[in-house]
Each structure stands twice: as C-alpha cells, then as structure tokens.
C-alpha cells in the first residue's frame with residue numbers, strides 16, 4: 001500500500017470539538033473539503049464546518065454514512081448506542097469505521113452497528129489535536145486489514161502522532177497517559193504559575209515563563225535523542241537550586257502521586273466501559 005493512499009470520501013458523525021479539529025487537520029494536510037461529509041444536529045457545529053469549506057453537511061447521520069471509505073464516530077459515548085441504532089443498514093459494506101468515543105469497546109460498536117461488513121477501529125485522541133499536536137492511540141482486531149488500518153492512521157495523523165497498541169485493554173492505559181495527560185500538565189502548570197506569583201512575579205510573567213518552559217522541555221525531550229532522566233540530571237548541578245526543588249518533589253513522593261493519579265484514571269476508564277455496556 002502506498003504510504004500516501006488516502007480515503008477518497010470521509011464522513012464525520014458528530015461535528016464537535018474533536019471532529020472539527022480532525023477536519024481542520026485533514027484540510028491543512030491538503031485534503032479537498034469536497035471529499036468530507038459531516039452530520040450533526042447542531043446548526044452551529046455545521047456552520048463551523050462550513051467556515052472550513054465543508055459543504056456536504058447534514059442534520060441526520062443516516063444521510064451521510066453511505067458510499068464513503070471512512071466514517072469517524074465523534075459523538076459523546078453516552079449517545080453512541082442511540083446514534084448507531086439509527087444507522088442500522090446505512091453503512092456501505094467495506095467501510096472503515098473509526099470510533100473516537102472513550103470507553104466504547106469494539107464488541108459494543110460491532111453489536112450496535114449490526115453489520116459484519118464494516119471494519120471497526122478504536123482510537124483514543126487527546127485535546128492537543130486542536131492545535132495538531134495530538135497523540136492518538138489506535139487499536140483494531142486482527143480481522144481489520146492493512147488498508148483499513150492505513151486509512152485510520154492517515155486520518156488521525158493529520159492532528160498529531162499515532163500509536164497502534166496490540167490489545168484493546170491497552171487503550172485504557174493510553175487514556176491514562178495521553179488521553180487525560182494534557183490535564184495533568186495543565187494542573188502542574190497552574191501550580192507553577194501560582195507559586196511563581198507567590199514568589200513575586202505577576203500572573204502574566206509567571207504564565208509566560210511556565211508555558212515556554214513546558215514547551216521547551218517537551219521539545220528538548222522529543223527532539224534530542226537523550227534519555228529524559230539524563231536531561232533532568234543535566235540541569236541538576238550538585239548543591240544547586242534545581243536539586244533543592246527535586247529533593248522537595250522526592251520528599252513528597254512525586255512518582256507515587258503521579259502513579260496513584262494514573263491508576264485512578266485507568267480504573268475509571270475500565271469502569272466506564274462496563275457502565276456503557
């Protein structure tokens with residue numbers, strides 16, 4: 001399969017934040033808006049897509065999912081069963097269906113779609129997709145072929161990196177790392193800004209320095225082939241200021257706090273899947 005083979009037609013069911021981020025990414029990548037269809041009962045959501053140049057817009061998803069290569073399910077998990085119930089028999093055989101809904105398993109999706117002729121891929125994106133700096137975890141059963149995986153990959157790659165996992169259960173770990181991860185960094189940045197203010201900086205000064213530091217640290221870690229622990233040691237001179245800060249983190253068992261938070265997230269992801277059943 002040519003690495004630049006793309007789906008010719010792609011439909012979005014649900015045109016909210018995540019769908020519009022992906023559509024924006026596709027168009028930015030050179031996809032013609034005329035090859036994109038979307039369905040959403042919200043006139044505001046449809047207007048937003050019209051602003052991106054998408055013209056094939058529908059109120060009812062049933063009018064949008066037939067005769068396309070890829071359907072992205074981008075509605076809230078709570079209404080997925082109802083939405084797919086309304087789409088029974090509407091999918092064209094061979095369609096690749098990508099669900100980005102948290103906690104909805106492939107078995108549930110297949111059951112609700114009620115067709116053995118579609119290829120279901122589950123994806124867990126994250127909100128930095130809005131600025132095309134997302135991280136998406138993807139999973140599909142072995143029955144899903146190379147072409148369908150490729151379609152899912154190129155669709156999500158337009159808003160960031162893609163990582164395929166080899167078991168569906170790992171998507172709960174993806175949720176704990178990258179799905180919810182942006183919020184952990186936001187919480188850490190909020191705490192740094194507050195402390196910066198307490199130490200005498202204005203809010204704006206502390207925010208500017210914190211954001212640039214977060215961005216710089218992430219870029220340094222991702223662009224240089226140096227282990228993160230080495231980068232940390234490189235800024236930690238013995239007897240210096242950073243060492244004092246890191247000792248304080250260690251005293252509060254930062255790794256334990258982060259581990260507990262991620263365990264709680266992971267457990268909630270598992271529990272949500274049971275609730276949706």
Ligand SMILES: NC(=O)c1ccc[n+]([C@@H]2O[C@H](COP(=O)([O-])OP(=O)(O)OC[C@H]3O[C@@H](n4cnc5c(N)ncnc54)[C@H](OP(=O)(O)O)[C@@H]3O)[C@@H](O)[C@H]2O)c1
Nearest residue numbers: 014015016017018040042074075076077100101102125127
């Ligand atoms: N945001 C994240 O960080 C994130 C991360 C990973 C996964 N996800 C998943 O992405 C999915 C979408 O999230 P989002 O943040 O983009 O939500 P969102 O902004 O609320 O978008 C969902 C859209 O679906 C529309 N909708 C409601 N009923 C519909 C129907 N019957 N047919 C078609 N569209 C319908 C909603 O319209 P109304 O507003 O009028 O109801 C809304 O415009 C969710 O399943 C979520 O779990 C999100």
